[in-house]
Amino acid sequence: MLVLSRHRDESIIIGDDIVITVVDIRGDKVRLGIAAPIEISVHRQEVYEAIQRENRQASRLDPQDARQLENLNTPPLRRDIRRPRTDEV
DSSP: OOOOOOOTTOEEEETTTEEEEEEEEETTEEEEEEEOOTTSOOOOHHHHHHHHHHHHHHHTOOHHHHHHHHTOOOOOOOOOOOOOOOOOO
């Protein structure tokens, strides 16, 4: 693990396009700003771990459960489509 010291408003660069900046330091908390391309996911560790748990659980979905979800009796969505009136002369 690389350990770096940074002051407020100082940054580190990861690769060519990820910038992590120390935005604020209050007591024992550091606020970081992260600039990364949209295709790179950035999550807090606890959020990332929750996503991974959900993905593992979803991958273990029993085919019978999936069929039950498909067979739920939900009414179809109804949209009122209003067409402009045309007055014929």
